[in-house]
Amino acid sequence: MRTARVSVVGLAAGALILTGCSSGGGGDAGDGVSKDDAAKQQVEYEFGDAAASKGPAEPIKGAEKGGVLKVYQRDSFAHLDPAQMYVSDEGAMSTLIHRRLTTYKRDNAGKYTVVGDLATDSGQPSKDQRTWKYTLKDGVKWEDGTPITSDDIRHTFERQFAPFISEGPVFIQQWLAGKSGTDYRKLLPDGPYKGDHLPDKTLETPDKKTIIFRFKDPQPDLPYALGMAGYAAVQKKGDTKEKYDKDPVASGPYKIESFKSGKSMKLVRNDEWDPATDSVRHAYPDSHNIQFGVSYEASTKRLISDSAENKTAVSYSNQVDASSMQSVRSDPKVKKRSLAGYQPYVGKISLNMDRLKDKKVREAIAHALPAQSLMQAFGGSGGGELAGNYLSPTVAGHTESDPYGKVKNPQGDVKKAKALLKEAGKTGMKLTFAYQNSPEWSDFSIAAKDNLTKAGFDVQLKDIVTDTYYDQIGKVKNKYDMYHSSWGADWPSASTVIPPTLDGRQVQDGASNYSHYDNPEMNKEMDRISKIKDAEKAAEEWGKLADRILKEDLPDVPLMYYKQIQLYGSKVGGAVINDVISGIDPTQLYIKK
Template sequence: MIAIAAGSLALTGCSKNEGGKSGKDSKKDQKEAAVQSKAVTYVDAAGSTGPAKDVPGAKPGGTITVYQEAGLSHLDPSQIYVSDAGQVANLLFRRLTQFQEDDKGNVSVVGDLATDSGKSSDGGKTWTFTLKDGIKDENGNPITSADVRHTVERQYAKFIFDGPTYLQTWLSGAEYRKALPGGGFDGKHLPASVLDTPDDKTVVFHFDQARPDLPQTLAMAGYAVVPAKGDTKERYEKKPVSTGPYKIAENKAGKTLKLVKNTNWDPKTDSVRHQYVDGFTIQFGVTESTQTKRLIADEGDNKNAIQLTNGVEATQIQDVINNPEASKRTVKGYQPYVMTLTFNLDRVKDKKVREAVTYAVNSKSLIAGEGGAYGGDVAPNYFAPTLPGYEPSYDPYGRLKTPQGNIAKAKEILKGVPAAEKKIVFAYANSEAGQKRKVAIEDALTKVGFDVVAKEVDAASYYEQIGKLKNPYDAYITGWGQDWPSPGTVVTPIYDGSQVFDGSANYSHVKDPKVDALIKKALTQNPTEAAKTWKEAHHYLLENVIPAAPLWYTKQFQISGSNVGGARYGSVSSLIDITRLYLKS
């Protein structure tokens, strides 16, 4: 899944989607989280036809205020792979397919721009999509297969560096940019044997092996359609063209983002989204603590406000829990993210150092900063409770028994390690949550003899900065969750050696032949066989490579104003489901 926004408290869904029941009981929460590991179903044309099912009691009109501490990572959909921009993308951008969620948290894939979730042939190597009639962008231009081709091909351009790479890699291999270095802008295109658009309505993908997960891949925000008309390349971030129910009216970077109704969006073509409110005004720079205070008080415009990816600030959680009126306005649930202290293996080359840090880190202290049991649970490994293959008792570093860290063991491992290798340059986001995490990491590592040099990084561009191969940091906290229910969407993007490049999610720069071989093997196996291979890869990574120290599994706990209706926890976004909100009066 998309990386969790830096400094967010947040995570993914509950068994019944009525706001979620995630709380203090970790075992119960993890059992409910397992619902997210269920296979996603693919829906036909009948289930892909709009309009979306009405939200009971919904009324039109008004503007919802949205609070967010850090600015958005990106607005160009091809660059979106982080939860903050992903949440906004649900209002602005449509894709060939889209995830649909029912009231019980069950998720399916429906046709979004396409008439259905896709038709496969040739043993799953070929996928054909037919575009719906009557779909236009915000400027009234019809969306055609040429726009889909343009969207796919621009992903090959060098200026697209932060989004998902599944599709490009499947079509053209790990070095996909070499297949189309101009990204289609120079008049050169992918051949019909790879991507075929025989007419305005038809899009055909050809792969060298079966790709059964393609409908889920294309539902990602990073594959939302970018109309060829209006694509300004690097400048597209400032004013992207909408295909969803809302469009951008004003964008003051890092300050405000105003969305208004897109009058060219046709609800009859959309089975997922609604357009109840007149617009959304996103205010950036509002800290989690300020957001929480305003929403607890529930006065004036705050009655019409929500949190985007931030959550209830940790020290105010009890204020919300013990206030029945405020508590009923919350949504909560288990997210798919595993937070880790990730090592830059180009700099932290001594395995003993990585092992010592993994024993030393204090999960208990970090989770306290997230809100205690309402903010997360101790993570003994890299697989979240939402992922197929999750092993709750797999705990090679004794994290469950010593969540506060094993200081003695860490000191023992560090004996004989040169002083120069005990210096750790730690990057942290300049947000309230980032500050708390910095203190916890510094405290834990200093106790065992490390010299921690903390470096502040802008929260809005945090993942972009640590995603640079030549970044000047030894370690940084990252969060990753499944893109769909498969270990392949966790192990592959963050530990595949072919994914080591600027903007990649392989933040540790792992290049291990055994890991690469296991990934390649698993991707060709049926799910039952693959499960064993993913398990082997997981254990080998954690015990032999140690690219990161597992810290905690995340939960989300958000509050909204009393006049906001339709609020529920979204299993897909791992946040409040922003597509169905309305104002009660």
């Protein structure tokens, strides 16, 4: 999942889904977070039964209904259609308005379980795990009061094949089709919009409450995938195709009262949501009033001040900005209102291999880039740590490899880069570097340009508005040589990192293989490893393959493993970091009386 910092996450798994931070409590401003904390996220969550999936959610001590929660967000939401959601901040917001067959339950002790959300449990698999059965709960409704039925769920998955759906996850589509890459679209090329449907041998809905998935191969991770924001339910009757992306029908505890892209959004309670059907979410505030265009620096200063409406304010994904990091660390009153931990994201520079075909040129770029400058832009050790490879320390299979010296030489090795560029005969080569128009990435782009220029490149910087950054770099025919991206595991497996970002069969507009890397030998390795049933062995093999791709082909340059620190106002209760959405959990917040 893409992180909101560059689009910028996923659920993952919740997207945007496993997008995690290790600490769920307040008080530590980041320096106390170690790789031991990151390693704790390398676990598989239990799949919950009907009892674990039964609502209402566990009460939060001291929480009461009422009040208005102010939410500061840097980036507006580019997508509201769940099928187009694959960015962490959208994933956080989606927990309030969209429900899915399964979801991730965090109890008050911090334990996570995959449970039934719209479904009665996390799923009933056949012995070979090729068939999964789900039954919808009684009393689940859309915001217009109509019941959510299996027809809606069938429609939700069939529309995932339609050509206009291009930004979200593709795991389940590929599993249903039994195809890798983009070939899954051939199963239902137009989605359900021209009268065609998936056959019962693939997806069966024998009655209004039953959904049966049938796959060609065992799919033991289906409950994880179904919990992603990208697979949340879409109302069949209310589906307006492309227009749904701006005006979706809610099924969660809140609905959209107003949305002005780039300016504001107001979420109010959805009276048709029944807490008795929901084991995860609360709806304590009367409304979430979201303001867009608030920079990290601005939101940090407002929350540090804790004045007026800032007392009842928070951000789903804005982190403490670099210039304020020390203030947060040194002021006990502010530090008490902070949350810190690892995220599963790896910040990297994607090299457009359609344009940068010479590996020596890519190596020159890799050695020149100053990873330390990126870390400093995000606040030093509180915002991240230097990355040597593609797998975050939160993901099983992570190693300490550093083939291009990004940890050993964090300021970059300009001398070596210059020599490589000269060997390639490309001194003076023009290089177009696209970056997100935010203070952090603007600062890094200047430092990167300086090093690359010294190495012999003619660097042209191109800033892109934050709200649509991923949409722009996600175009296969984009006009950029390099651009930053960040990716985190969708659930606790490198299988949700390597294939989505490096499988050459995934290259299409909106996909996350931003480098357009395509090596048939490596694609076959991905297929082989995907079939390994032993989780530990698979993790080891994914780690080896990730390092091999980095060393042999260099499609992306890893720079930083993300951490974060977030603040909240003194009148905000229930603030915890949720490892699934990689930030403060909006469903647990309340206003203190």
